Amino acid sequence: MSDKERIDFLRNELNRHNELYYLESNPEISDYEYDMMMKELQELEKNNPEFYDVSSPSLRVGSDINKSFTQVKHRYPMLSLANTYTKEEVRDFVKKNESLLNEKIKICAELKFDGTSISLTYNDGKLVNAVTRGDGEKGDDVTSNARTIHTIPLKLKGNYPNDFEVRGEVLLPWKEFDRLNEERLREEESLFANPRNAASGTLKLQNSKIVAQRKLVSVVYYMLGTKLPTDSHYQNMQYAASLGFNVSKHMQLCNNVDEIFDFINYWDIERKNLPVATDGIVLKVDSLIQQEELGFTAKSPRWAIAYKFQAERAESILREVTFHVGRTGIVTPVANLDPVLLSGTIVKRASLYNEDAINALDLHLGDVCYVEKGGEIIPKIVGIDKEKRNNAGLKVTFIKVCPECGTPLKRVEGEASYFCPNQSKCPPQIKGRIEHFIARKAMNLEGIGPETIDAFYANGLIKNGADLYSLTLEQIMNCPRSKTAEEKIEEINDDSYFGGLFAAPNDDSNSSGSRRFTELVSKKMISALEKSKEIPFERVLFALGIRFVGETVAKRLAMAFKNIDAVANATIDQLINVEDIGERIAMSVVEYFKDLSNIEIINQLKSAGLQMSLSQTELENHSEKLKGLSIVISGTFEKHSRDEYKKLIESNGGKNTGSISAKTSYVLAGDNMGPSKLEKAHSLNIPIINEEKFLDMLK
Ligand code: IVH
Numbered sequence: 001m002s003d004k005e006r007i008d009f010l011r012n013e014l015n016r017h018n019e020l021y022y023l024e025s026n027p028e029i030s031d032y033e034y035d036m037m038m039k040e041l042q043e044l045e046k047n048n049p050e051f052y053d054v055s056s057p058s059l060r061v062g063s064d065i066n067k068s069f070t071q072v073k074h075r076y077p078m079l080s081l082a083n084t085y086t087k088e089e090v091r092d093f094v095k096k097n098e099s100l101l102n103e104k105i106k107i108c109a110e111l112k113f114d115g116t117s118i119s120l121t122y123n124d125g126k127l128v129n130a131v132t133r134g135d136g137e138k139g140d141d142v143t144s145n146a147r148t149i150h151t152i153p154l155k156l157k158g159n160y161p162n163d164f165e166v167r168g169e170v171l172l173p174w175k176e177f178d179r180l181n182e183e184r185l186r187e188e189e190s191l192f193a194n195p196r197n198a199a200s201g202t203l204k205l206q207n208s209k210i211v212a213q214r215k216l217v218s219v220v221y222y223m224l225g226t227k228l229p230t231d232s233h234y235q236n237m238q239y240a241a242s243l244g245f246n247v248s249k250h251m252q253l254c255n256n257v258d259e260i261f262d263f264i265n266y267w268d269i270e271r272k273n274l275p276v277a278t279d280g281i282v283l284k285v286d287s288l289i290q291q292e293e294l295g296f297t298a299k300s301p302r303w304a305i306a307y308k309f310q311a312e313r314a315e316s317i318l319r320e321v322t323f324h325v326g327r328t329g330i331v332t333p334v335a336n337l338d339p340v341l342l343s344g345t346i347v348k349r350a351s352l353y354n355e356d357a358i359n360a361l362d363l364h365l366g367d368v369c370y371v372e373k374g375g376e377i378i379p380k381i382v383g384i385d386k387e388k389r390n391n392a393g394l395k396v397t398f399i400k401v402c403p404e405c406g407t408p409l410k411r412v413e414g415e416a417s418y419f420c421p422n423q424s425k426c427p428p429q430i431k432g433r434i435e436h437f438i439a440r441k442a443m444n445l446e447g448i449g450p451e452t453i454d455a456f457y458a459n460g461l462i463k464n465g466a467d468l469y470s471l472t473l474e475q476i477m478n479c480p481r482s483k484t485a486e487e488k489i490e491e492i493n494d495d496s497y498f499g500g501l502f503a504a505p506n507d508d509s510n511s512s513g514s515r516r517f518t519e520l521v522s523k524k525m526i527s528a529l530e531k532s533k534e535i536p537f538e539r540v541l542f543a544l545g546i547r548f549v550g551e552t553v554a555k556r557l558a559m560a561f562k563n564i565d566a567v568a569n570a571t572i573d574q575l576i577n578v579e580d581i582g583e584r585i586a587m588s589v590v591e592y593f594k595d596l597s598n599i600e601i602i603n604q605l606k607s608a609g610l611q612m613s614l615s616q617t618e619l620e621n622h623s624e625k626l627k628g629l630s631i632v633i634s635g636t637f638e639k640h641s642r643d644e645y646k647k648l649i650e651s652n653g654g655k656n657t658g659s660i661s662a663k664t665s666y667v668l669a670g671d672n673m674g675p676s677k678l679e680k681a682h683s684l685n686i687p688i689i690n691e692e693k694f695l696d697m698l699k
Pocket of ligand 1: 081115301304
């Protein structure tokens, strides 16, 4: 067998086993055998790059190459559904549509999956595009991530239409959601509030290898196009299943309202046994001819409606309202309740959002409250039973001063929330800035997370990021640490722990004074700090946490001024002269360097040996050859990765943007440039250049 034949054989076999495993739950081979076949395929593909195929199952493992997403316009807008919460409205929906059509309708009832929607385009049976909903008109092209989702077919089976689109939902199963949050807790990263956020966050990760590890699933619920095989949505979905799509097995054709109610009642209970989150039932007029006749309103189809399940509700008594100051200074009121069982967990605390929400409830201590948990970790108070009020409790009012530092609070302009303006001295805000400093995109201090920062701060070891560099091994090992990840996980499981959002009241992190960081863990921290001294200047600049200075602005500042002293001495005019920097950012930069405590931090970082200027290679590679040019990258390349091209554009003074507009100077195009991009570039008369031409420009 030639290599090509073996590659074809392995690709077919892996596709078949993938389907048996993920769609039919009926595997024929062990995971090990599957992995071995995959390994062999990857090896053969590596040695025979001429047989590269975007539809190869080997791409399901993802890649480490960071991809930024480009925006794609939807061929048909992605609309949402009208919601209803009552059976009466369901009855009206059927009645109204029957009277509009003047004939009986059949309704296809299906589950409403609670994830993030996706639009998949197939050309010649191959997946060519996966795009998020975005604003409904255009979304992010997340194709490389979607390829890692095993329930999304890369190549279709059977008799497929040549060019068509399907829509569906990408979901993170409950089990994976729990696993992911436990892992994040251990890594001291913030938790996802619900599987929906986790799914959409994952789909937008830039590293598709991490996406592949998260085990997303997809369900397809809608097929678009003019050449569909039958007039029935239900039948067409069965056809979609025959092409290899994952279609819900729980769809049902209903002939009347009673059958619809039976379906709703059954799934309101049974959905709790499903492996994925659902938040309602979608009802669709089954006949496509009827659908077309009914048409759309501006926002949603007239032929479909979502019946949303009532979130589970419990009653409890309000004992106290505490106020929590977040990392950015925003103050959140928290209701402390008598413990009550809600959807399988005991709830003791609930979010009250802001002053307006408290006033709207006219909340008094001792009130009987209704608590709801709508697929979120944080339960909320949705109402009170005024009839049960005994009039003894005080009215709840919003505090006027910060509970952490005593500073009078200010109201966020145009919003209902309050914040503590004492940025530099208010403990949670100080910790927030240090957390920004240690973050992956900043100093990337692995092994040091928010809980560690809490412990160091509480024990007086640090008051800013720079202080970390003076810590000794001994100091770290002697520092009493806060709760372990395992303890926090337990708290999540048997209490309404607020996902890292709020510290639990009575949570005295230091009470467990006996626990210490082990020598191994402490040494890892020291070596992470050591390693961070190599982090390039632009990221150090970002890590400082200057207001409005995000990653891109930090890059611009680094390139324009080359070292920290030059940035510190820059005038507003000089700053505004830099691309992407306007008055608001310029003023914030100047403000930052006026503050002597910040200068002290910078001096500390300098003496610790951090990169406070561009390195020799960065200086050498830096040019202004592309100054003023805005370049869009599209397609795949041979000489460099997309990411490398992005860096080249930026280090030569140009700007890499995601979507083509009249302001675009060039499109740097590789293979497989998207047809919509090509069209747009042509229509705006924007020159398209290839790799060679681009590299020539840098010579
Ligand atoms: S049909 C034109 N069916 O709900 C209407 N949507 O609120 C196409 N969703 O954006 C949508 N399960 O992400 C449809 N069985 C289902 C669904 C479903 C979940 C989501 C979808 C949509 C949102 C609308």
